[in-house]
Amino acid sequence: MQLNGLERFALGKLIAHRPSIDEALLSAATRVLERVRTPVGFYALIELPPGLCDLDHLPECEWKFRVGLQKRGGFFVCWPVGDSRLCLEAVCDGGLDAPSLATELLSEGAGPEGLREATP
Incomplete structure (x- = not known):
C-alpha cells in the first residue's frame, strides 16, 4: 500500500x-506494510527503500495538535523499527476518531485556526 494523505x-x-x-x-518504493485503526486513532508500519535513508540516529518523534476551536486533539508519534522501517501512530482524544481527524486535517478549509500545534 502507498502512504495516504494523513500519513x-x-x-x-x-x-x-x-x-x-x-x-x-x-x-x-516506500510501502505501508500494515495499517490498523485503533480505538483512539491508528498505527501504520512503513517500509522505506533500503539504503536511501539512515534511521540509525532517528529518535522517537512526537507532534501534538489541536483541531478547531474546541479542545479536541491528540498527537502523532513515530519511531524507527530496524534499518528501514518506521512505525507511525496517531492518538486522538476528545471524541475525535481517525476518519474525522483525516477530514479535519486534510480539508481545504483547515487554516491556522483549524489546526494548531498544542501548547504545553
Whole structure:
C-alpha cells in the first residue's frame, strides 16, 4: 500500500527536518506494510527503500495538535523499527476518531485556526 494523505501529513510534521528521510518518503518504493485503526486513532508500519535513508540516529518523534476551536486533539508519534522501517501512530482524544481527524486535517478549509500545534 502507498502512504495516504494523513500519513504523509503526519510524517511531514514529525520528520520534516531530515532531508534523507523526506526523500525516501517520496519514493515510489516506500510501502505501508500494515495499517490498523485503533480505538483512539491508528498505527501504520512503513517500509522505506533500503539504503536511501539512515534511521540509525532517528529518535522517537512526537507532534501534538489541536483541531478547531474546541479542545479536541491528540498527537502523532513515530519511531524507527530496524534499518528501514518506521512505525507511525496517531492518538486522538476528545471524541475525535481517525476518519474525522483525516477530514479535519486534510480539508481545504483547515487554516491556522483549524489546526494548531498544542501548547504545553
